[in-house]
Amino acid sequence: MDSFYHESICGRPDASSKQTTDSKSVRIQPIPTSSYRPTAISSPMNPDKIDEILAFHRYQKDKIEARLADFRRIWAExxxxxxxxxxxxxxxxxxxxxxxxxxxxxxxxxxxxxxxxxxxxxxxxxxxxxxxxxxxxxxxxxxxxxxxxxxxxxxxxxxxxxxxxxxxxxxxxxxxxxxxxxxxxxxxxIGLGEDLAILDRHILKNLAILGVIDEAPASLTKKRYLDIEKKMIAFSKEVGIPMSHLDLLLWSKETGEIFK
Structure with missing residues (x-):
């Protein structure tokens, strides 16, 4: 299992915010037999990696929800x-x-x-x-x-x-x-774009690892960006991880924290 799965959540780093951080490292064991079976995605998927990300999502879900609630409050208040x-x-x-x-x-x-x-x-x-x-x-x-x-x-x-x-x-x-x-x-x-893909290098790298895309492109045209976004949305629906969760999940998997 990759060593960069960490337990960490970071709030807005200003004096008025409450911030929680835990430097404790967490290792998640892969599910022994593959519980994931691809159905709707045409590109070759990686069942073992998908099982790992599903397990990591179960672990991070509450922290991700808390961060999304912070974002929604920015628009609401x-x-x-x-x-x-x-x-x-x-x-x-x-x-x-x-x-x-x-x-x-x-x-x-x-x-x-x-x-x-x-x-x-x-x-x-x-x-x-x-x-x-x-x-x-x-x-x-x-x-x-x-x-x-x-x-x-x-x-x-x-x-x-x-x-x-x-x-x-x-x-x-x-x-x-x-x-x-x-x-x-x-x-x-600001709490308005939870269904949008934010395709930075961390997300693209992990989409390639999961088999959602063949490889992480060096650059993105509009057409390529929107095509990958569609694949990410389809993958999100197929595995049952909301798009808003998936972005923060993959970003935290790569960086070790949930930030902004």
């Missing part, structure tokens, strides 16, 4: 500034560590630059974030995109879409710095 902070976080994440990007967003909020700073001022706070000059300009552009009559209006704009897939399309087409992965990540993190 958060202000437009909270929603925009999550958007800015997802703009920073490409080719950068989430654990580096979120503290940068917190710094920008504390000093007021996230909502009022210039691209140059924002760039100065993006320490250890790759492509910080470009991403700082993307944050300012997104802020302008979501400002109506001098006020951030993230909620009213996103609330106008009939479903998260339509919202994602609009984000990809209108917000600089957002591809399908980042747009889906943002919507999931």
């Amino acid at each position: 958060g202000k437009d500034r909270d929603l925009f902070a999550e958007l800015a976080f997802c703009i920073l994440t490409p080719q950068s560590r989430a654990r580096t990007c979120w503290p940068a967003i917190e710094r920008l909020r504390r000093c007021g630059l996230l909502f009022e700073g210039t691209a140059e001022e924002i760039r100065g706070e993006l320490k250890n974030v790759r492509f910080r000059e470009r991403k700082a300009s993307y944050i300012v552009s997104a802020r302008n995109q979501f400002t109506k009559e001098g006020q951030l209006s993230v909620r009213s704009i996103l609330g106008g879409f009939s479903n998260p897939f339509a919202a994602r399309e609009w984000l990809v087409e209108n917000v600089l710095g957002l591809g399908y992965k980042e747009a889906g990540h943002f919507l999931r993190n």
Whole structure:
């Protein structure tokens, strides 16, 4: 069994959040005989690996549900500034560590630059974030995109879409710095995109291990992204792990934590 199955859940790393972490390592034994039988997926599946992920899901399910409840609360109770902070976080994440990007967003909020700073001022706070000059300009552009009559209006704009897939399309087409992965990540993190795939390298690697896809592609066109998303949705239904759980499950399997 892979050694990176850990017991760990991480909340939002700010002063007002409650955070639970357990460094204790957990090893899950594979089910002795394969209980999984593929039916609907056309690509060759890996029953042993699927049994392992089903066991890991049983172990992580409550922690994943708790994290998803945190995300849903952001949409239910958060202000437009909270929603925009999550958007800015997802703009920073490409080719950068989430654990580096979120503290940068917190710094920008504390000093007021996230909502009022210039691209140059924002760039100065993006320490250890790759492509910080470009991403700082993307944050300012997104802020302008979501400002109506001098006020951030993230909620009213996103609330106008009939479903998260339509919202994602609009984000990809209108917000600089957002591809399908980042747009889906943002919507999931504010409780609106639980059925969307967030295809980063960790997820793609594990989908290949499970046999959902033949291999993890080096790059993704729109067509390829949506094709893999369909396969992931079909796999999710077949094995009985909700899409929202599957993303966090595979991410935690690879990184050892449930974060954002």
